Amino acid sequence: MKNIVLIGMPASGKSTIGVLLAKALGIGFLDTDLLIQQQEHALLQDVIDQKGVEYFLDAECRAICSLSAENTVVATGGSAVFRDAAMQKLKENGIIVFIDVPLSSVKRRLHNIKTRGVAAQKGKTVRDIYEERMPLYRKYADITVTSGDQPIEKTVSALLNALKEQSI
Numbered sequence: 001m002k003n004i005v006l007i008g009m010p011a012s013g014k015s016t017i018g019v020l021l022a023k024a025l026g027i028g029f030l031d032t033d034l035l036i037q038q039q040e041h042a043l044l045q046d047v048i049d050q051k052g053v054e055y056f057l058d059a060e061c062r063a064i065c066s067l068s069a070e071n072t073v074v075a076t077g078g079s080a081v082f083r084d085a086a087m088q089k090l091k092e093n094g095i096i097v098f099i100d101v102p103l104s105s106v107k108r109r110l111h112n113i114k115t116r117g118v119a120a121q122k123g124k125t126v127r128d129i130y131e132e133r134m135p136l137y138r139k140y141a142d143i144t145v146t147s148g149d150q151p152i153e154k155t156v157s158a159l160l161n162a163l164k165e166q167s168i
Contacts (some may be wrong), residue, residue: 001070005090010078010118011109012036013059018075020156035063056119061086079119081136098141103130105148
């Protein structure tokens, strides 16, 4: 089975959905944000604050390109789509699933944008980040699952159905 790679905005539920999806499928789970923290020996926000957004994006790309996962649900950071090399690596052995969450839901969920480890230039609003990333999420997605204020289990169920339709 190919990896199932989750992309989408920060606070879209990629990690939570990923864990539940991995349990439902009986496969592994990997969160690339945790991999970055391990490789950088620092919290995501500390990397961004101390070394800058571009360094962070390159570190994220290095972490993703170092993956050798199989039969795994992979939750990526929301900024993974900024590096084509990272996305091509994920596509090599993965189905890319975009967890599409409306801006209003992201704004409501993303309270801690300055401390959460969101790769964005200073002064950018949640709307700015959303509008910048949406075309990239759509570009790389093999499957799009819309989520919002519904229970997370409904999103996981919709994702499982979408995967079945793709014969995965």
